[in-house]
Amino acid sequence: MTALFSPLELRETTVPNRVMVSPMCQYSCDDRDGLATDWHRVHLGSRAVGGAGLVMTEATAVEPRGRISPEDLGIWSDDHRAALEPITEFVSAQGSVPAIQLAHAGRKASTSRPWEGHEPVAPEDGGWDVVGPSGEPWPYDGEAPRTEQLDQQGIERVIDSFRSGAERALAAGFEVAEVHAAHGYLLHEFLSPVTNHREDDYGGDFDDRTRLTREVTAAVREVWPDDKPVFVRISATDWLPDWDAWTVEDSVRLADQLADVGANLIDVSGGGIHPQSRPESAGPNYQLRYAERIRAETDSDIAVGAVGGITTPEQAEAVIANERADLAIVGREHLRDPYFALHAADALDATDEIEGPPQYRRAIGF
Ligand code: FNR
Secondary structure: OOOOOOOEEEEEEEOOOOOOOOOOOOOOOOOOOOOOOOOHHHHHHHHOOOOOEEEEEEEEEHHHOOOOOOOOOOOOHHHHHHHHHHHHHHHHHHHOOEEEEEEEEEHOOOOOHHHHHOOOOOOOOOOOEEEEEEOEEEEOOOOOOOEEOOOOHHHHHHHHHHHHHHHHHHHHHEEEEEEEEEOOOHHHHOOOOOOOOOOOOOOHHHHHHHHHHHHHHHHHHHOOOOOOOOEEEEEOOOOOOOOOOOOHHHHHHHHHHHHHHOOOOOEEEOOOOOOOOOOOOOOOOOHHHHHHHHHHHHHOOOOEEEOOOOOOOOHHHHHOOOOOEEEEEEHHHHHHOOHHHHEEEHHHOHHHHHHHHHEEEEHHHH
């Protein structure tokens, strides 16, 4: 029996194996309306056919101004729920667990798609003014969008948007809700001293900077059923060793705080808070040591997902077998190979440990 194809129990949800499709923006809504399209259905659906135990949507904005680009997915109305429903139905029918990443891009919102330059889009060109913990914009090379400091009312609106986004996601059939608190987007902007210079209850010391992420996670947990898990994705480090920045020690502390408000898994990523935030290397397992450390040092029994540079079946198996993380989260390799999990089962001699679609199984014998 392999470790990679052993099930993972989180609350009363069983993830059939330890391969998760990492959230990856597709910038593919047709009319800048945040509605899922055939692209999302086929993209996510084929990764479920490919055997991943858990299929996570891209960052899905809880309010329109929280989109990274005008073409991002959203979950701010019932039309959005309805457009996502066929995806959860199909993913579940393949035996995978459908998961949604709930997101707000904060001051990094309103940019063009990567293949159109990834530049700020002005309101007159279909973009919008953005929000953050302060009025300081992301340090763009060119002109930055107007960045508004969120006031108390604005903060409450953000928390409410995550709560109602989670309610709609549940109604759409998702089984896991992941709060996106990584990569320099809104919640991370509050966590990190690099971007949070507030002097109210939401800035200053560790407890004040983590308050928004804790309140958002608690709001999601409030509407997410007790038998289903909540994940939180964090950047374990800001990768700014010479700055007053977020560190792995902070992440260990935060993981325990999040467990206290009902999070079940920490999805451990890194960076994104500033243009100078760069990993020391981006090779195999480049973030695994953070996941491993959080798993070893937290007092709670929160599960841990590792992401970054996991590209081979042997690597993914070793991550789980050596108890370095509970989930092997695979991003870009899933873009190269939607059938990563089926191929991994084959490579690890574990084809009898994975169902796989009956439509293919007889013909190719996995
Ligand atoms: C990403 N990533 C990402 N992360 C996230 O939390 N939400 C998102 O929507 C996206 N979008 C996204 C789009 C694309 C095209 C890529 C390549 C990446 C980051 C991704 O989930 C993952 O953490 C990194 O790619 C590192 O893992 P891999 O690719 O080395 O397995």
